[in-house]
Amino acid sequence: MASPAVPATGHPSVCQAREVLGRIGDKWSLYVISRLGEDTRRFTDLKRDVAGISQRMLTVTLRGLERDGIVSRTVYPVMPPRVEYALTPMGRTLLDTVGTLVLWAEDHVAEIDRARVAYDGASRSAP
Amino acid sequence: MASPAVPATGHPSVCQAREVLGRIGDKWSLYVISRLGEDTRRFTDLKRDVAGISQRMLTVTLRGLERDGIVSRTVYPVMPPRVEYALTPMGRTLLDTVGTLVLWAEDHVAEIDRARVAYDGASRSAP
């Protein structure tokens, strides 16, 4: 399989803190968690709210978060399909921290931008 | 160039919150920031403290954090070389949140592990 929705780690039941950080630290996971908040959202809602995410990455991200027990997925067997996502109790314990991190990123875009320009400028003139 | 230490984004001065989240959400960045804490650390100290990081990834991670103004790098022109890393004032504003996230990951490894086993078991028996 080339791109499984939820890539097997190969060895069940031996995950490390590093793997967990890889999941929740992922930029899309951070956005999805922060956008879910306390509410229940549908796939298309999330796709609209998380600016720039592709359908594929939203699917992959949600599957990963679901597998890790951070997000719950509820399917209503109707046509057209209706699927609702929400944070699990464990996921809700992440909300404050993740929200803070996302806000920090948004608040520091300009400052980081200046730092990058300064760094790139210095390294171009240094040699 | 195949693997530049700090890959140019191509367009200076137009970074997005998503890029910033990509940097600070990176699992190695999270670890490095949390291990730096309030102290000044040397390259080898960090390599020892951040379990499992390769020399290359530590270099790449530190360069990225430096470029973004989150980490400062001080070189002492002696032999053997002595280089010290520390959080900048901006980086220090991240410390609490990042520390919380890393702790969360460490605290929830077991619970996430159980969730993965349950998820994988259910999807194997479902079809």
Place this chain on the structure above:
DNA sequence: CGGAATCCGATCTGATACTG
């Protein structure tokens, strides 16, 4: 609507070797 499957170029990363 909410996906799954596939293709495929871009990116990442570890291993290895070399250096001031």
Place this chain on the structure above:
DNA sequence: CAGTATCAGATCGGATTCCG
């Protein structure tokens, strides 16, 4: 000690197509 350079294998992620 603290890197840089290079390469090959692994992974990521967008675009596209198809489906119930």
